[in-house]
Structures are given as C-alpha cells and as structure tokens.
Amino acid sequence: MLVRNLALTGTLAIAALLLAACGGGGGGSAPPPDGTNTGSYTFTAIQPADTITVSNSGVSNPSEVVAVIDTGLDLDHDEFQGDNPVGQPIVASTTDSTGSASNDVSDESGHGTAVASLIAGKTLAYSGNAQLGIYDVSDDPDGDAAVSSIPQAMSDLVDNGDRVANLSYSFDAVLARQSYPTTSTEHQQIDTFVDSGAVLVSSAGNDSASYSEKVGSSWNVDWNEANTLVDQYLVVGALTDDQLASYSNFAGDNPLIQSRFLVTQDFHTVAIANDSPDAYGTAQGTSFAAPLVSAAMATILSKWDHFTPKQAAQRLLDTTEREFANYNAVGRDNYGDTSCGTSSNVDCGLYTYGQGRLDVEAALAPEGVLSVATAASVPDGDDPPAGSSVSTSGLILPAGLGDTAERIAIAASRVEVFDELGRNYTADLSGRVRSASDPTQGLGYRMSEFLATGLTGRAEHRDEATGTIQRVGVDAQGRVNLAALGTDTSARGMQLEAYHFGNGASAPDSSGMAGMAMISYAGNTPMANQIDSANGMSAQLPIAPRLSITSRYWQGEKRLSLDPNGTSNRISNAAVGLKAELVDGIDLTAGYARLEESAGFLGMSGMGGLSTQSGSDMGLLQLGINARLGGFSAFASYQTGRASASFERSLITRLDADVRQLALGASYGFDQGRKRIAFVASQPMHLSGGTARLKLAADRTPGGDVIYRHESIALSAADTPTNYEIGYRQRLGKKTLLGIHAMRMENAPNQTGGEVDHGAMAIMGYQF
Structure with a gap:
C-alpha cells in the first residue's frame, strides 16, 4: 500500500486508510527571508526571543524535538545548518522508517524539506526553540510512501523520546488504528505512540470535503477506548486570507472531529530541496498549515517543560480565535449560525473551522490570575495558597527609609510569576514597590x-x-x-x-x-x-x-x-x-x-x-x-x-x-x-x-x-x-x-x- 504526501496533486485511494492529497507547492530559487514569513500569512510569527528561549535563571530552556514524518530532509540546505537559538543543532536526529537498512533520509521529493523549514529552519522557523527529528517514510521522487512506514515512524519517534510529531501526509492515524487488526504490527506501533502520551499534528487534506465524512465513525469508536488516540490528535485545515482555502477539507458535523480541528494560514516561503543550499520558494496547502501548529506545540513545551503534549495541544484548542469568521462575506461561516451540516442544525463555525484559527499569542498568554510564588511549590489552580495574586501584592515604605524602596524595586524588576496553569512568566514587580511620604x-x-x-x-x-x-x-x-x-x-x-x-x-x-x-x-x-x-x-x-x-x-x-x-x-x-x-x-x-x-x-x-x-x-x-x-x-x-x-x-x-x-x-x-x-x-x-x-x-x-x-x-x-x-x-x-x-x-x-x-x-x- 502507498500513501501520498500532501504536496502532490491528485489522489491515490488505498483501502480505507487514505485521505485525499493536500495541495501543491511552487519551486524555483528565491533569496532567504528577512526573519519573518512572507505571503498572505496574517498572524504574527513567533520568532526566537529571550522570553521564549531563556528562563529568568539564565539557563536555556530545553529545545523540543518535533518529529517530522515526511519524505526526508535536504541536510545540506542552509536552513538546517548551525544551531537553533539556544545553541542546539537544528537537526537533532535522523531515522529511516522505510525499512531500509541504509538510514538514508535524503529528500527525493522536497516535501519534507519544505515542511521542516517552517518548524525549525534557521530563518523560516515558526518556533522559537525547536529541533527537528527527521523520520523518512518515502524514497519515491513523487513522495509516495508505504502505509506501514507511518506507524513505524510513530513507534520510532517514541523510542527516540520525541513528544510532538508532524504528519503532512494523506493518512489519518485514528482511522488507521481502527482499521488494522489489534494483533497487527501496525496497530501495536500506533498503540506504542498512544501509550507514550505524544501528540500527532496532521494535515486535514485538500479535497474540499468534510473530514468527518472521510473518517466515518472511526473516531467515535476510538474515543470509547480506554487509551484513545483522539485526545493526542490535532487536525489542521487551511485558510487563505482569513477564509477557508477553496481546496481545504473542513471539520464537518461530527462534534468529536470539531473538538480536535483548527485552522491556520496556508501560503508560506519554504526551503527548496535538491537545488542549491540557498534555494527558497513558496508553497500552499494544508501540508504547510500543520507545521505551524507543530511549531506552536514546540514553543509551549520548550518554555514550560512541565506541560504534557496533551496539555499543550489542549491549550492551542482552548485559545483559538473565532472573531475572524464574523468578517467573512459568507454569513454561514459565522460561529453561532446553526444552519450547517447534513441536518442543517450544526454551528457553521464549528462545521467549517472546528475550534477556530490558531492564535499562538493567546496560547502563550497567561491563564487566569498571575501569582507571586512564596512557597516551595508552584502556585497554580491546584495549590493557590503557594502564592499571592500579583494585583494584590505591594510594599509601601516610608520616605524616611531613604533609597530602600528603590533598591528593593530594582531587585523585584525581574521575577517569575505563575498563571493558573503553573506556567512561569517574567514580570517586572518594581511598580508594586513604592516609597510614600508620611x-x-x-x-x-x-x-x-x-x-x-x-x-x-x-x-x-x-x-x-x-x-x-x-x-x-x-x-x-x-x-x-x-x-x-x-x-x-x-x-x-x-x-x-x-x-x-x-x-x-x-x-x-x-x-x-x-x-x-x-x-x-x-x-x-x-x-x-x-x-x-x-x-x-x-x-x-x-x-x-x-x-x-x-x-x-x-x-x-x-x-x-x-x-x-x-x-x-x-x-x-x-x-x-x-x-x-x-x-x-x-x-x-x-x-x-x-x-x-x-x-x-x-x-x-x-x-x-x-x-x-x-x-x-x-x-x-x-x-x-x-x-x-x-x-x-x-x-x-x-x-x-x-x-x-x-x-x-x-x-x-x-x-x-x-x-x-x-x-x-x-x-x-x-x-x-x-x-x-x-x-x-x-x-x-x-x-x-x-x-x-x-x-x-x-x-x-x-x-x-x-x-x-x-x-x-x-x-x-x-x-x-x-x-x-x-x-x-x-x-x-x-x-x-x-x-x-x-x-x-x-x-x-x-x-x-x-x-x-x-x-x-x-x-x-x-x-x-
């Protein structure tokens, strides 16, 4: 059996395991970007920054490795040379999951190189602190891959300790898990992934069709299992200029699919493989929407390594933006309009966009009340007494104590505070310390x-x-x-x-x-x-x-x-x-x-x-x-x-x-x-x-x-x-x-x- 990568035009239906292909890309040579992605991308790219990569203690946060299950990588391209912002090699590991003994991860089709460059490329990355784990599942110039190579890659990445995987292929792992016999190697390999707690970010596909119809009842069956894969799965659709791309699959009327579906922009500058080390071009498709979500996952997990991948994925779903849908010309796209679906009673926003548009800034923003830590444990929703609210914290000193207030304020100008999820943020508390004349x-x-x-x-x-x-x-x-x-x-x-x-x-x-x-x-x-x-x-x-x-x-x-x-x-x-x-x-x-x-x-x-x-x-x-x-x-x-x-x-x-x-x-x-x-x-x-x-x-x-x-x-x-x-x-x-x-x-x-x-x-x- 073969599956197509999502950059190929046309489709190849293989039993019930395959989804439609995901779109195409443009080639050619172009100069590298100036540090931000170009095209019609509308939300601000998350760029490497001290607030993302370095903790207040001065120790670099650990980089999160994103497993790229794709056609391999052009290791000679400039995008993957040197180190990431915290001094770690951009490419952390390479694995040939095709079954070949040569461990060859060269990118014959160029698809994997383009996808990987959006996650952790030197100039194109949408993650501030990620590394790449390359899992080559195709040696075909067209990018075709054996179906069995994807479960193999899912198992391989667990062995390597990776927690986030990007899959820009026409393959739904939940559907595959339900289709394979429980005693099969592929089913057991997917179970290994489930047991690890890792999250798979998958492209929705480019058939202009309902994702719910593509997978049928397989997600509902999987959800009822004790160790479901559904809550470790994100499906990503594509937007063009804040509207659903004409080719992109949409969530459909299954509430379970809607709960794990989100959208983001589709058109980007990418690295071009097998041309020259400085070859760049543009690409469009749900293949190139998924890596933005994977990059966001890596950013959250690298900054707050106490988060589990499932928590990070849920944070992205909980903080999506929906207001954009209300500006579209088509009224049925609006959230709250319940005239969609086969029965014409499904919320049109959920039906089209699922949870909404990826909003990385909102996902990174504090949740609830920020607290000053004063005890040994982190103050969060489970242990509020371990801290005090920033807004109710303050110190007033009589002016007769001279510059004491100023000195304490300087020390308090860089302090880690914690949100209700236990995530730490660098805050300036100097304004909470003041001198008052009696x-x-x-x-x-x-x-x-x-x-x-x-x-x-x-x-x-x-x-x-x-x-x-x-x-x-x-x-x-x-x-x-x-x-x-x-x-x-x-x-x-x-x-x-x-x-x-x-x-x-x-x-x-x-x-x-x-x-x-x-x-x-x-x-x-x-x-x-x-x-x-x-x-x-x-x-x-x-x-x-x-x-x-x-x-x-x-x-x-x-x-x-x-x-x-x-x-x-x-x-x-x-x-x-x-x-x-x-x-x-x-x-x-x-x-x-x-x-x-x-x-x-x-x-x-x-x-x-x-x-x-x-x-x-x-x-x-x-x-x-x-x-x-x-x-x-x-x-x-x-x-x-x-x-x-x-x-x-x-x-x-x-x-x-x-x-x-x-x-x-x-x-x-x-x-x-x-x-x-x-x-x-x-x-x-x-x-x-x-x-x-x-x-x-x-x-x-x-x-x-x-x-x-x-x-x-x-x-x-x-x-x-x-x-x-x-x-x-x-x-x-x-x-x-x-x-x-x-x-x-x-x-x-x-x-x-x-x-x-x-x-x-x-x-x-x-x-x-």
Whole structure:
C-alpha cells in the first residue's frame, strides 16, 4: 500500500486508510527571508526571543524535538545548518522508517524539506526553540510512501523520546488504528505512540470535503477506548486570507472531529530541496498549515517543560480565535449560525473551522490570575495558597527609609510569576514597590496638629485622701487626647499610672521638653507617631535613695494602607530602666525597650507576595539626662538598636536594620513663670544601616518546585533627618496664652533629595 504526501496533486485511494492529497507547492530559487514569513500569512510569527528561549535563571530552556514524518530532509540546505537559538543543532536526529537498512533520509521529493523549514529552519522557523527529528517514510521522487512506514515512524519517534510529531501526509492515524487488526504490527506501533502520551499534528487534506465524512465513525469508536488516540490528535485545515482555502477539507458535523480541528494560514516561503543550499520558494496547502501548529506545540513545551503534549495541544484548542469568521462575506461561516451540516442544525463555525484559527499569542498568554510564588511549590489552580495574586501584592515604605524602596524595586524588576496553569512568566514587580511620604512627618501637618493640641490645657486633679492624680487633655476639636490615672509620687514615693493617649498626643511617660510643648519634637517614644491611639501604663519604684526602677508598656493600632480587608498593624512598646538622681534637679536614665509590630517594619507595610504580615521587633538601648535648675531645664536623649523581621510567605525573607534617635533641648522660664523660651534639636528615628534579604522566583522544575534566586540588599537612608526649633511662650492673661515658633526640618521624611522644610507660626489660645 502507498500513501501520498500532501504536496502532490491528485489522489491515490488505498483501502480505507487514505485521505485525499493536500495541495501543491511552487519551486524555483528565491533569496532567504528577512526573519519573518512572507505571503498572505496574517498572524504574527513567533520568532526566537529571550522570553521564549531563556528562563529568568539564565539557563536555556530545553529545545523540543518535533518529529517530522515526511519524505526526508535536504541536510545540506542552509536552513538546517548551525544551531537553533539556544545553541542546539537544528537537526537533532535522523531515522529511516522505510525499512531500509541504509538510514538514508535524503529528500527525493522536497516535501519534507519544505515542511521542516517552517518548524525549525534557521530563518523560516515558526518556533522559537525547536529541533527537528527527521523520520523518512518515502524514497519515491513523487513522495509516495508505504502505509506501514507511518506507524513505524510513530513507534520510532517514541523510542527516540520525541513528544510532538508532524504528519503532512494523506493518512489519518485514528482511522488507521481502527482499521488494522489489534494483533497487527501496525496497530501495536500506533498503540506504542498512544501509550507514550505524544501528540500527532496532521494535515486535514485538500479535497474540499468534510473530514468527518472521510473518517466515518472511526473516531467515535476510538474515543470509547480506554487509551484513545483522539485526545493526542490535532487536525489542521487551511485558510487563505482569513477564509477557508477553496481546496481545504473542513471539520464537518461530527462534534468529536470539531473538538480536535483548527485552522491556520496556508501560503508560506519554504526551503527548496535538491537545488542549491540557498534555494527558497513558496508553497500552499494544508501540508504547510500543520507545521505551524507543530511549531506552536514546540514553543509551549520548550518554555514550560512541565506541560504534557496533551496539555499543550489542549491549550492551542482552548485559545483559538473565532472573531475572524464574523468578517467573512459568507454569513454561514459565522460561529453561532446553526444552519450547517447534513441536518442543517450544526454551528457553521464549528462545521467549517472546528475550534477556530490558531492564535499562538493567546496560547502563550497567561491563564487566569498571575501569582507571586512564596512557597516551595508552584502556585497554580491546584495549590493557590503557594502564592499571592500579583494585583494584590505591594510594599509601601516610608520616605524616611531613604533609597530602600528603590533598591528593593530594582531587585523585584525581574521575577517569575505563575498563571493558573503553573506556567512561569517574567514580570517586572518594581511598580508594586513604592516609597510614600508620611503626612504626619511633614511640618505642615505637625503645625496643624499643634494648633489643636499644643496650646490646649490639661485638667489635673489631685485627691489628697487617696493620693491619686487624674489628668485629662482635650484638644481644640473636643477630642480626648489624654486620660490618665496615677499615684502622687511626692506622697507615696512610688508612681503608678494607667493612661490612654492619641489624636496627636505623646505618650505621657515620654521624656523630653518640660514645661513647653514643641512642634518638631514631642518626646515620642519610638513608633508612637505611627499609631492613632494607644493604651498603656508606667511605674517608677524607688529601690535606694535617689535610685528607682522604671517600666512602661503601651499598645496601639494603625490600619495598613495596603490591606483591602482593613487589617491593622498593632504596635507595642515595653521598656525597663533605671533612674538615678545625681544631684538635686539632675537625673540620669538608662534602659532597654522592645518594640513589636504585628504586620509591619519601621512603618513599612506589605501585602500579598511582598507581605510583612508576620511582623517585626526592635530592641533599643536608651540613655537620657534631665536637668531642672530654677527656671532653667534641659534634656538630652539617645536611643540606638536593631530591628529585625522574618517572613515566610513573602519575597522578603528577612529584614535587619540599625536605627538611631537623638534629641537635646533647653528651656528657660522667666518673669515669674509667665514667659518661657526654648530650643530643641532632634534627629527622629532613622535608618543608619541594614540588610534586606529577598527570594525571587527564577524558574520552576517539571515536578512543580519553584527555583529561587536569593539577593541581599544593603539598606541605608540617604541623609539623616534633623529638626531645629525655637519657641516662645507668654501668658497674656489668666486664660490667654501666646505662642511663637520657628522651625527648620532638614531631610525630613516627607521631603526628597535633601530638601529643607521650614516655617513659623504664632497662635493665641484662650481657655474658656
């Protein structure tokens, strides 16, 4: 028995195994193309590119070998010399499947050379990363082949480990499988192919006939078998200028055929065999539509080698384009028009084009939600918790952390993310990392807060009978910013106080300027300005003359700006220390404080793949001195320590930062206490150094493990923030108070590039 290759004109019917021939080609010599195919091809050719051939880890993806079951190959043609884009030989292997012992794969008819050049030719390839496995099934100048040679080739390619086969011959393997006796060699060879999981891409033929009628009920019979070949089979029809080619077979009315049938363009520049090494011509037919689908298969499998061939084939079927059919002049070509088929009730689009036109770009595009990998396994539809959606991932850093945001963004500019099929894509996540100015750190905001809190008085009541003191502060808007209940130290020798503070007020146990509030420095315990309100308590216990133990604790919350669910960042501060009165009016303090954030780091907050949800902690050594001599008072305080955090489900695995805070000031009251002048200089808590460690997905294994690359980024603020302020206070009457302040903020957290923020204000307060 003989079968014809699909470039021959005319047909040769051999029993029930053969389909019509598939069209012809033009010969002659032409210059090689400029890297893209010519003619009436309408969709963009997939050309070799880094996104297709090289993984983010820098290792070339493995090339996919496409088995070309055809008339052989002109191995001397320029199209097959050298290597493919990832440095692999274009021709991976050659096998003579004709039964000849010579292993001769020379192309006597030229058909196989033309077909192969469209898959993996040096300049004509429609795959970015393929190799050719040549399976010669014909030694005839006309391309005729023995029917038995095709099952032989299907078995041979399995032995060689190939997973995709292109068959541009008038042969339907499903029909053949059902026609051969189950005990025959040919049936067993086709079964070997089925068992391997490989996919066969076959041309539809050029009879202008229904493919469903050609194969009859053979596909339905095969589909009912446990190891069906149908779901490893693609049939390709031809389009000319977005319409079904006049010669091309079409899907027909069998739903099973329709589900595995697709179309693509038919006219291409091809390599011409047995002429000269640089001979090119044009060819047209379903023979030259099928290799485009095979090339698309190779592109998917080379990029994502965890995909099985059946999955890759299904992806091509699931992403076909159908809109083109609605532009045709013939209304019955439209999908949704149910007036086709023998019973005139079949969808005309399915009847003519099957699933539609090959759309390689859509097949390569991500499916569903893209996720950032944060665990060992690939996040996909089977294991969504292994990652977080790209769209809900982000990191906001306070501007006071300098160029930390920029450095993390640079590292995150090339990260592999995963679609719902577990396929990895190189993404730029730098836009998900940004630095934000904290309005509470700006001078304008502080001045407005001071208007509400700075000159309002606090009511204080001492109960001599119980030795307690109650303090209440109300701002200009009527909000309680301080409520405290404690003991009278002078009466009891021990101080205990429980309190609530917020709305711009400082923690009542904070050291700092005595007798006069200042705008730029309010004596905040570190991180207190990150919260809206808090509850706390403090204690001071004498243990010797002029020596006391001090302790304090407070906890508050601040809503994370990134979290759509409204999660809050809980901040707590616990401290213990010693207070020693050196001489009357001068005391020295030393202690240790531990601060914890439940979902942040130094005011940094991240969500999703850049999560900081497991929180952080900071240890601080604190030193201070306070002096009060008549109307003069002064203070100095210094804090230094280290903040650290570890995150399991985040691209950020660990953060370590060295922090400092420094302040000193003095005030002098005169005119019997009615007037006071003060000066303060401070460096708010700032980053002095540190390291961020990141794990960034670089690739995946076929087994579903994420391959990470690890980076360590040095953290440092560009400049040290520094505040200077001079203030004047004068009581004009029993209930009237005048305040004048002048301020300068250098490298403030709300400024960039070392800019200076400065201002002055005068206000008058009246107590009703």
